[in-house]
Structures are given as structure tokens and as C-alpha cells.
């Protein structure tokens with residue numbers, strides 16, 4: 001577990017440095033729609049780009065305007081500071097408008113700061129619908145991406161290699177699923193912060209090493225006694241979050257445990273395995289686009305609500321904390337609908353807006369979270385009494 | 387929302403205002419003078435439209451008709467489809483529907499009321515829309531969310547891929563109001579076979595959706611007649627664009643608003659053709675007489691609005707242009723990218739033609755046309771991609787002899803705020819001064835118009851333009 005914590009806490013953790021020391025390539029990507037298996041299949045480390053460890057916005061603000069989510073701004077800040085100079089490639093995905101504009105801002109920063117624009121720089125055009133022509137488009141996008149990777153890195157992405165990578169990734173997915181079940185158990189043995197560290201680690205460290213570490217952790221968890229004092233079972237959803245501080249903040253409050261989440265760095269996309277039998281590209285497309293449960297897929301709110309309800313039931317969630325980064329319309333608007341519909345079902349919800357990056361609003365968030373946990377506590381007490 | 391605002395139906399209120407305004411020229415001077423006393427915050431706007439003569443009157447009639455269509459739709463057995471200004475209404479008209487465009491309705495309210503659309507915008511936030519969402523939708527949408535407008539039957543938007551905040555507003559409205567929803571999705575490229583094929587498939591799916599919602603078969607014959615009418619409209623627009631090239635131009639600043647507002651409301655409708663004809667007649671008369679479009683009679687400066695105009699109370703932005711003697715050479719809303727326009731020569735591969743020879747050809751045409759409407763053309767994909775926003779602005783600024791470029795949008799516009807700084811720097815490198823307005827085109831609370839005006843003046847002074 002310790003390795004996951006170390007990896008989740010830093011932009012350049014040891015396993016990554018070791019990988020680079022062996023002269024092996026790394027390609028950064030910005031969004032959960034990218035099939036990481038493509039890179040793994042040819043010995044390239046797919047690295048989900050993160051904005052932690054940002055300590056200012058002097059570079060981000062030069063390129064991005066003021067009304068923009070702080071996540072891509074933090075990424076750009078780190079890029080400009082040279083923190084991502086070690087990557088050999090970057091893939092930008094139009095997850096949202098702020099994110100897709102990272103494309104231009106990064107390229108422009110590349111004109112001003114030497115060496116910050118990697119040699120392989122690619123725009124992966126993910127559609128907003130997964131039916132028929134949307135799916136066909138996405139499959140073609142995967143094929144174009146593969147061709148570009150092959151051309152630039154001098155590799156060959158065969159079906160066989162892809163299948164092997166899918167199988168390797170699936171091992172991790174199944175283990176994460178198992179951890180999810182432990183977490184949802186009436187007597188959970190694992191904290192939300194630990195699970196979150198593991199899922200983050202899965203998207204930034206060499207995958208085979210991750211699989212090994214996961215297997216060892218899972219074994220250890222099976223022996224672990226249940227956690228004490230779990231009185232308020234919380235679910236965390238909303239905008240991008242790869243900063244452990246938020247989950248830690250929630251779990252540092254007496255009796256609170258994050259037993260489930262629906263975040264794009266979390267188990268949201270990792271929870272289910274990819275089909276290992278048929279055409280691997282089709283299987284990847286079905287998984288990464290077809291099963292996507294993110295609000296950028298407009299018009300699918302009801303499916304997302306149904307999924308949340310399922311998770312809430314499974315993990316016996318007492319209350320849902322919905323956060324959105326300021327200027328994140330996708331999650332901001334959807335959180336309001338979730339709040340309306342879940343509260344109507346008697347599930348307490350807390351909606352908060354925050355900034356990404358150093359937890360400058362920690363005090364404010366703590367206050368609101370505490371008040372919410374009190375509400376949950378009172379409700380639980382009533383349920384026990386009644 | 388304040389109780390008194392809840393007392394009135396928004397569509398009815400706006401419909402009544404525009405209807406009364408359209409009737410004003412038919413009365414006596416005394417009646418008109420009296421009426422103006424009752425509209426202190428809408429006086430300039432109305433006066434400016436009426437001063438344009440027949441086109442202004444036709445414009446007011448058209449707006450009034452637009453509202454009447456909405457308020458009487460259900461009585462006439464028609465369904466109302468809520469949509470966005472970057473989606474052509476033509477296809478909805480061909481389907482016998484009444485399109486209701488949030489952005490147009492927001493702009494009208496913002497221009498005629500001192501209080502603007504603030505109550506409705508805030509109501510949108512009260513029920514959960516982010517306060518940082520685009521004011522263009524949130525304004526009138528707030529009224530519908532509050533049940534203060536006609537009942538919308540279903541929703542179609544075409545902003546996924548070009549504007550999250552726009553698409554989110556429509557998706558939110560569909561859930562909140564529990565209405566069927568369809569999205570047209572835009573890839574990052576335009577003009578290539580692959581994206582065009584995608585658009586066509588999307589349109590086929592949309593027609594299927596419309597047929598399901600209405601229980602009617604889509605009529606290609608009707609579509610053909612709308613497209614043919616649009617042909618006539620595009621020809622007149624191209625003539626007006628030609629006159630916009632002249633220095634000084636005989637086109638007054640307010641014409642550009644009338645051109646695009648008419649297109650958003652009534653593309654393919656004869657009444658829009660009538661207005662365009664009147665605009666052309668008036669402009670030609672001035673051109674022949676050598677009279678500039680600006681009231682002052684002198685053109686001191688030419689600006690290109692690289693995004694949208696400013697729409698708050700009493701059309702003060704257009705008033706400002708008139709006061710300073712500044713010609714407005716248009717914004718992304720003005721251009722339709724039809725291949726008969728002068729700018730199409732400088733933007734090779736960016737424009738489209740109309741083909742009504744078969745149902746497939748018509749569908750191709752509509753798909754191509756829609757892909758070139760505001761936003762869905764200019765701000766999709768990377769701005770510095772060949773033929774996209776940067777190339778477009780540079781080409782237009784050069785062609786129309788613009789002395790500078792001004793960016794004005796909404797604070798909800800993630801898409802443009804995400805790149806407007808490097809975009810502006812790229813334009814400046816080409817020797818064209820750029821001013822970024824930090825206001826909101828529909829919400830004076832973000833930056834008061836007085837402050838915006840001072841900053842514009844400062845820009846023109848510091849850059850030695852005025």
C-alpha cells in the first residue's frame with residue numbers, strides 16, 4: 001500500500017523515475033477516454049497527467065483566461081515549470097472546453113518555454129455520443145492514434161499485443177472491483193483514501209508493477225480487521241479530483257468514511273473489465289466510450305443517476321458529497337440534478353464548489369463537511385432509534 | 387425570484403412589447419412621442435430601429451411574429467422545440483415546428499429592460515445551474531425553468547463539441563423540465579469528408595427524433611422550398627457583405643444585428659427575405675448617394691467583433707459605435723459562410739453551397755450549413771488550425787479593412803476564455819490591435835456598461851485609433 005500512497009502523492013514518484021532511468025518512453029494523457037492499453041502494448045508508459053504540487057498560477061494565467069477550471073491551469077503551470085519535461089508525448093482529449101483548450105495553451109507555452117512541448121503531441125477527438133456513427137468515429141480515432149504512435153515511436157501495435165495488455169489491465173480492474181466490494185461491506189476494512197491512492201497509482205505507475213502491488217495489497221486486506229468507528233458512510237462525486245487531501249479531510253472527521261465514489265480519477269472507469277475475446281479495438285471503444293458515465297455524454301443523465309443509486313445502495317451510503325471545481329459546468333449542473341433527485345429519495349446531499357490545487361479553501365470545506373456529517377449523524381441516530 | 391416578476395408570462399410580455407413597438411410607426415407622431423415617454427430604457431433601441439426606416443419596421447414585425455408563433459403554437463396544434471442560435475431553424479420549420487431559441491429571447495429581454503434578464507438568470511442558479519454558466523442561455527431559460535413561458539415540447543441542441551456550457555444548459559433543461567432531448571455533436575474538424583459524413587449521420591438521426599416527437603414524416607419538399615427561399619436570402623446577404631467592404635460603408639452598425647437576428651429566427655422564411663430586401667434597398671440608396679451608414683456621416687474607425695456584440699440595456703453598444711463614428715464590420719454571428727460571399731475567396735474550403743437536387747443533397751446542404759453557423763464553425767477544434775478562428779479573423783480583418791479586433795463574449799464562455807489570450811497575441815503579432823472585453827454581453831452586473839465603455843475608449847486612445 002505504501003507504494004500507492006507515495007505514487008499518488010507526487011508528480012514524479014520513484015517507479016516513474018525508475019522507468020525513465022531505463023530509457024523507456026512515457027506518454028501523458030489528460031482524460032479517462034484514452035485507451036491506455038495502446039501504449040502499454042508497446043512498452044510505453046501511459047501517464048495520466050495530474051495537477052498536484054502546483055504552487056502558483058503565474059504561468060497558467062498567462063495563457064488561460066480568468067473563467068476557466070483550475071485543473072487544466074494547474075497542468076499548464078506544471079508544464080511551464082518543466083515538471084513534465086520527462087514525458088515523450090502528450091495526448092489532449094476534448095473532455096471539456098477547458099481541457100481541450102489546453103491543446104493550444106500548451107503549444108503556445110512551448111513557444112515560450114524551451115523543451116516543455118513533447119515531440120509527440122496529439123489531439124484525440126472523442127465524440128459526445130456513443131451510438132452508431134459516434135462509435136464508428138471513436139474506433140477510427142483509435143486507429144488513427146495507433147498509426148501515429150507506430151509512426152513516431154517505431155513500434156507495431158498488433159491485436160495480439162493489445163489483447164495481452166487488455167488482459168493485464170483487466171487484472172487490475174478486477175482487483176479494484178474486489179477492493180470496492182470490501183469497501184462497500186457493512187464492516188469495511190479499507191479507507192477511501194487508500195482506495196483512491198490505489199486507483200490513482202493504477203493510472204500513473206507501470207501497470208505490471210501496479211498489478212503485482214495490487215495483488216499483495218488485496219491479500220493483506222483479506223487478513224485485515226474491520227475499521228473502527230465507521231458511523232457516517234459517505235460517497236464523493238463530481239469534478240476531477242486526484243488530490244488525496246479532499247478525501248483525507250472528509251475521513252479525518254469523526255466517524256466518516258468514504259465508502260464509494262464516482263470520480264474520473266477513481267474507480268469510475270476502472271471498475272469494469274474490457275472484453276478480452278473479440279476485436280480488441282472494438283472492445284476498447286466499447287469500454288472507453290460505450291460505457292462512459294461522465295456528464296460530457298449529454299442526454300444520459302438518467303443512466304448516470306441509476307448508476308449512482310446502485311452504488312449508493314451497494315455501499316450503504318448515508319450521504320453524498322458533490323463537489324465541483326469552479327467553472328466546471330458539466331459537474332456543476334449535474335450535481336444540482338443529482339441533489340434534487342437523491343434528496344427526493346431521502347439521501348442527504350452536500351453540494352460544494354471548490355478550486356483545484358492546493359487546498360486553499362480547506363477551512364471552508366471542513367466547516368461545510370462537518371455540518372453535513374452532523375446532519376447524517378442525526379439522521380442515523382433517528383433511524384437507529386426509530 | 388421577485389414576486390412581481392413571477393406575475394407575468396415572459397413570452398407574453400416580450401410578445402406584447404414587440405407587437406406594440408411594431409405598430410408604433412402606423413400611428414400618429416403624437417402617439418409615438420407619448421409612447422416613447424413610457425419606455426425610458428428602451429427608447430434608444432426602438433428609436434434606432436425605427437430610424438432605419440422600412441427595414442427596422444419589418445424587423446420589429448418579424449420579432450413580434452416570432453413571439454406570436456411561440457405564444458400561439460399549441461393553439462395551432464404545433465409543437466415547440468427549444469434550440470440554440472447556432473442551429474438553423476430552417477429544418478424545424480420544414481417539420482412544421484415552432485423553434486424557440488434561448489439566446490435570441492435572452493438578447494431581446496436584455497436590450498429592452500433596465501433590469502435586464504437578471505431575475506431569470508438568477509432563477510436558473512436557484513434551481514441549480516452554475517452561476518458561471520453562459521448567460522445567453524441562462525437568461526430566458528430561467529423563465530422557462532420557472533414556468534413563466536410557453537411549455538416547451540422537446541429540446542434539440544448542437545453545441546456538444548463546441549460549447550460545454552451551452553450543451554449543459556440544454557441537457558439540464560431537458561432533465562429539469564423532463565423533456566425529450568437530442569444533441570447534434572460536432573467533431574473538431576470541418577470541411578473534410580469524414581466530419582461531413584458524421585454531420586449527415588447526425589442529421590439523419592435528428593430527423594428520426596423529430597419524426598418520433600411529432601408523429602409526422604419529414605417532408606423534403608418543404609425543406610426544398612425553405613432552402614430555395616434561403617438561396618434568395620443568401621444572395622441579398624452577399625450584396626450587403628459587399629457593401630460592408632466599402633470604406634466608408636453605407637451599412638449602419640445596427641444592420642449586422644438585424645441580419646443575424648433575422649437569420650436565427652426566420653432563415654428560409656419570406657418575411658426575413660423582405661427585411662433583407664429592405665436593408666439592401668436602404669443601403670444601396672446611401673451607397674449611391676455616397677452617404678456613410680453612420681448617423682454622424684463620418685466613419686472614423688472600423689472594428690471587427692471577433693466574437694459577439696454586446697446586448698445589454700437599450701442597445702447601448704450600437705449607440706456607442708454611432709456616437710464615436712465606428713463602423714461595425716460584423717462578428718462571427720454575421721457571417722453565414724455561403725460560397726457567394728466575398729470572404730470565401732480568402733478562406734478557401736471554409737464555405738458551402740446549396741444543392742436541392744435530391745433529398746440526400748439537401749441533407750448534405752443542411753449539414754454543411756449548420757456546421758458553419760456561429761460557434762459551431764469558428765470555435766470548434768484548435769483556433770490556430772488551418773482555416774479556423776485565427777485564420778478567419780485575420781482574413782476578415784484584412785478584407786473589411788478593420789482597424790482593430792474586439793473580443794466580447796460572456797463570462798460563461800469556457801471555450802473562448804480558454805484561448806483568447808494566446809489568440810489575441812497571435813493577432814497582435816500580425817499588426818492588428820486587439821481588445822479583450824472582460825464583461826458579459828448579456829449581464830451588466832459582471833462589468834457595468836459604463837466601465838466597458840471607458841475601457842473601450844481607453845483602448846482606442848492608447849492604441850492611437852481614435
Ligand code: SF4
Pocket residue numbers: 069070071072095096097098099239240325327328329330331
Ligand atoms: S473538472 Fe470539469 S471543467 Fe475541470 S477539467 Fe474536469 S470536466 Fe473540465
Ligand code: SF4
Pocket residue numbers: 520521522548549550551552761765795796798799800801802
Ligand atoms: S457565447 Fe460562449 S459560452 Fe455562450 S453559447 Fe456561445 S460558445 Fe457557449
